[in-house]
Amino acid sequence: MQKKLFTIIAFTENRIGLLNRITIIFTRRHINIESLTTSECEVEGVHRFTITTRTTKERAVKVVQQIDKLVEVIKASLHEEEETVYQELALYKVDARQIAENGLFTAFLNTIKKYDAHIQTATDDYIIIEKVGRRVEVFMLLDALKEYHVLEFAKSGRVAMTRSANDLDQYLRDVEARVAEEAHEVGV
Amino acid sequence: MSTQAPHTAYKMKTPPRTMTGAEAVVASLLEEGVDTIFGYPGGAIMPVYDAFYDYQDRLRHILVRHEQGAVHAAQGYARVSNRVGVCIATSGPGATNLITGIADAQIDSTPLVCITGQVGSHLLGTDAFQETDVIGISMPVTKWNYQITKAEEIPAAFAKAFYIARSGRPGPVLLDITKDAQFKTLDFSYEPCIGIRSYAPYPKSRPDDVIAAAALINSAKKPYILAGHGILLSQAQEEFAAFVEKTGIPVASTLLGLSALPGDHPLYVGYLGMHGNYAPNVKTNEADVIIAVGMRFDDRVTGDLARYAKQARIIHIEIDPSEINKNVKAEVAINADAKEALLALMPHVQKRSHDAWISEFKALDKIEHEKVIVKDFTLPENSIKMANVVERISRKTKGEAIIVTDVGQHQMVTSRYYAYRGQDNNVTSGGLGTMGFALPAAIGAKFARPNEEVIAIIGDGGFQMTLQELGTIFQENTGVKIVLLNNNFLGMVRQWQQLFFDRRYSSVEMKNPNFIKITEGFGLKARKIEHPSELDGAIDEMLAHDGPYFLEVVVEREENVFPMVPTGASVAEIRLE
Numbered sequence: 001m002q003k004k005l006f007t008i009i010a011f012t013e014n015r016i017g018l019l020n021r022i023t024i025i026f027t028r029r030h031i032n033i034e035s036l037t038t039s040e041c042e043v044e045g046v047h048r049f050t051i052t053t054r055t056t057k058e059r060a061v062k063v064v065q066q067i068d069k070l071v072e073v074i075k076a077s078l079h080e081e082e083e084t085v086y087q088e089l090a091l092y093k094v095d096a097r098q099i100a101e102n103g104l105f106t107a108f109l110n111t112i113k114k115y116d117a118h119i120q121t122a123t124d125d126y127i128i129i130e131k132v133g134r135r136v137e138v139f140m141l142l143d144a145l146k147e148y149h150v151l152e153f154a155k156s157g158r159v160a161m162t163r164s165a166n167d168l169d170q171y172l173r174d175v176e177a178r179v180a181e182e183a184h185e186v187g188v
Numbered sequence: 189m190s191t192q193a194p195h196t197a198y199k200m201k202t203p204p205r206t207m208t209g210a211e212a213v214v215a216s217l218l219e220e221g222v223d224t225i226f227g228y229p230g231g232a233i234m235p236v237y238d239a240f241y242d243y244q245d246r247l248r249h250i251l252v253r254h255e256q257g258a259v260h261a262a263q264g265y266a267r268v269s270n271r272v273g274v275c276i277a278t279s280g281p282g283a284t285n286l287i288t289g290i291a292d293a294q295i296d297s298t299p300l301v302c303i304t305g306q307v308g309s310h311l312l313g314t315d316a317f318q319e320t321d322v323i324g325i326s327m328p329v330t331k332w333n334y335q336i337t338k339a340e341e342i343p344a345a346f347a348k349a350f351y352i353a354r355s356g357r358p359g360p361v362l363l364d365i366t367k368d369a370q371f372k373t374l375d376f377s378y379e380p381c382i383g384i385r386s387y388a389p390y391p392k393s394r395p396d397d398v399i400a401a402a403a404l405i406n407s408a409k410k411p412y413i414l415a416g417h418g419i420l421l422s423q424a425q426e427e428f429a430a431f432v433e434k435t436g437i438p439v440a441s442t443l444l445g446l447s448a449l450p451g452d453h454p455l456y457v458g459y460l461g462m463h464g465n466y467a468p469n470v471k472t473n474e475a476d477v478i479i480a481v482g483m484r485f486d487d488r489v490t491g492d493l494a495r496y497a498k499q500a501r502i503i504h505i506e507i508d509p510s511e512i513n514k515n516v517k518a519e520v521a522i523n524a525d526a527k528e529a530l531l532a533l534m535p536h537v538q539k540r541s542h543d544a545w546i547s548e549f550k551a552l553d554k555i556e557h558e559k560v561i562v563k564d565f566t567l568p569e570n571s572i573k574m575a576n577v578v579e580r581i582s583r584k585t586k587g588e589a590i591i592v593t594d595v596g597q598h599q600m601v602t603s604r605y606y607a608y609r610g611q612d613n614n615v616t617s618g619g620l621g622t623m624g625f626a627l628p629a630a631i632g633a634k635f636a637r638p639n640e641e642v643i644a645i646i647g648d649g650g651f652q653m654t655l656q657e658l659g660t661i662f663q664e665n666t667g668v669k670i671v672l673l674n675n676n677f678l679g680m681v682r683q684w685q686q687l688f689f690d691r692r693y694s695s696v697e698m699k700n701p702n703f704i705k706i707t708e709g710f711g712l713k714a715r716k717i718e719h720p721s722e723l724d725g726a727i728d729e730m731l732a733h734d735g736p737y738f739l740e741v742v743v744e745r746e747e748n749v750f751p752m753v754p755t756g757a758s759v760a761e762i763r764l765e
């Protein structure tokens with residue numbers, strides 16, 4: 001089966017060690033994580049993981065099942081590229097003196113404009129540019145900035161949302177109702 | 189559903205009482221109905237041991253001789269009782285010594301709560317004396333783990349631990365408690381855990397799946413049931429027997445499914461997998477519909493997956509959704525506990541019989557009988573074979589003793605020739621294949637079911653891995669019977685070297701000690717036999733003896749276990765010699 005880039009989105013409890021539990025699922029199967037972003041989400045106390053990985057569909061499905069099985073994972077899902085809206089954030093630091101000395105300022109500004117980026121901070125020594133976009137776009141700008149001497153480059157992992165009107169809050173309310181019902185059934 | 193609910197008397201939240209964290213540990217165990225715990229003390233867990241002192245009348249602590257013994261004993265206890273097994277150890281080496289058993293429990297779905305002491309929370313991460321990151325180490329082999337650093341967390345953490353260990357697909361849980369959390373005080377009140385929003389242990393079967401499964405079963409010409417551990421874990425033996433008898437479908441068992449259906453049941457056709465019976469393996473590749481109940485298509489069962497049951501339409505009844513379609517693609521999957529799924533299916537399946545199909549199994553049984561079983565049972569003039577011993581024990585105990593096996597040839601021979609017909613009376617290390625498991629697991633099993641015969645059948649190799657637990661038997665006068673099948677070899681490895689490595693025997697022959705002196709040194713009644721004429725008498729003497737007994741049987745040195753599905757072969761290519 002062909003390898004593809006998949007996005008895994010997981011909602012979890014905010015617990016020490018959970019990141020480790022999730023990553024060892026990949027390690028154990030010798031699957032590389034391309035990017036991983038974790039943050040709070042719209043529901044207080046719930047964390048959101050966005051993980052990208054390049055593997056086969058079959059392996060991706062199994063990895064998601066293993067993640068979903070973790071006691072403190074509320075819900076994990078697998079998405080192909082078309083099913084998500086996603087972005088990355090990149091910062092680039094270029095050499096301000098070189099731009100000034102070589103009289104490249106206009107060309108530099110046009111490059112930034114062309115790639116839909118903007119200047120975050122500027123000093124006499126360096127300029128920091130910020131770009132939000134997809135991975136290819138972020139790297140195209142990196143290429144274009146090479147002639148201005150890139151001093152530093154950093155980018156985030158992917159953050160993604162599905163193209164469906166899921167409501168985590170409602171989901172959690174349903175889950176809590178289920179838990180209460182089960183508790184009733186097992187007679188506790 | 190799978191394991192017993194907490195003590196009903198404690199359903200209500202108890203009124204708060206001020207106590208130390210250490211005492212709260214004990215109080216939490218009592219709230220969960222625990223009365224037996226296996227462990228070994230040390231610095232970081234001393235406050236809890238101090239609390240044990242005041243509760244000796246309600247909580248029995250069994251002092252093992254090595255922490256691996258504690259965890260295996262807790263496993264043996266859990267496996268035969270459907271209760272959560274509990275073990276306790278100190279930090280560092282005490283905690284790491286538990287890991288093998290935890291991994292074993294994880295892969296064999298055994299409910300455990302393992303408690304470890306930890307250095308004071310101000311020392312965490314400093315490489316303090318006996319500090320080990322047991323949370324990190326145990327993460328891949330626990331269902332859940334948690335580090336308690338504050339006394340007031342104790343009751344809720346224990347409630348959650350027991351709930352997680354026993355619910356759904358059971359498994360081991362580890363609680364690591366820092367020493368300061370044991371010393372500090374809290375207002376103790378206990379509320380059992382009744383659910384966790386991120387955890388759905390009881391998936392419900394979907395009517396569509398049940399109907400689809402029943403339709404497949406009703407129209408099948410050569411249906412075949414594979415019985416797994418899940419039937420025992422959900423205590424569905426009765427429902428399973430009713431289902432089997434109504435549908436008339438032949439049943440084969442996995443290693444851990446043994447005893448799900450009595451070994452002498454007319455629809456039971458034998459045992460599956462690498463050293464299973466001939467017909468059950470071969471027929472796997474001829475059945476038109478396979479109904480897998482609470483089993484996970486382990487590679488020891490399937491052989492080469494690419495050539496496993498390709499002709500069959502598969503119904504998979506399984507509580508853990510991540511097991512469905514993991515190894516074998518299911519046409520219909522019922523994601524539910526075995527008992528629930530069988531009850532749901534029952535009204536939709538037709539009463540049928542499959543005599544012609546079952547007689548095909550019988551025809552192959554004859555071949556196995558001629559080529560393997562007769563040989564296994566022919567008692568040579570001057571030596572004893574493993575099968576002779578197992579068959580006699582089976583007969584003399586009517587298949588009802590709790591049999592605990594270690595790992596190796598003796599394990600496979602026992603699985604083949606002991607006719608399990610008791611309730612949960614097969615205890616063995618299946619998924620991990622842990623040598624050294626049997627002796628401590630048998631001790632645990634005996635504590636759980638003291639009035640029943642518990643017999644550990646062990647190889648000379650495995651016995652020497654945990655024989656220090658003879659000390660536990662000595663101290664507690666635990667009435668287990670130990671049968672050592674001594675072939676002076678790491679027999680199973682030797683067999684592989686003979687068959688697949690040109691008989692180049694590399695480090696498999698053992699110079700063994702005088703086992704009788706050793707066991708007598710630990711106060712056991714002990715006997716060694718070498719001649720077939722002694723066999724019956726010795727087994728009778730062992731079974732009649734009230735108290736721990738050690739029987740060493742010197743068996744043929746270079747016997748091989750057949751049938752055998754060699755690695756990489758298909759189940760249909762099972763070898764008879």
Ligand SMILES: Cc1ncc(C[n+]2csc(CCOP(=O)(O)OP(=O)(O)O)c2C)c(N)n1
Nearest residue numbers: 596597598621623647648649650678679680
């Ligand atoms: C802890 C551990 N180490 C190594 C093995 C590999 N192994 C599997 S069976 C076996 C030989 C067992 O020898 P013995 O206990 O004498 O039993 P026999 O096969 O002779 O009946 C070995 C070494 C194992 N399963 N577990």
Ligand SMILES: [Mg+2]
Nearest residue numbers: 647648677679
């Ligand atoms: Mg041996």
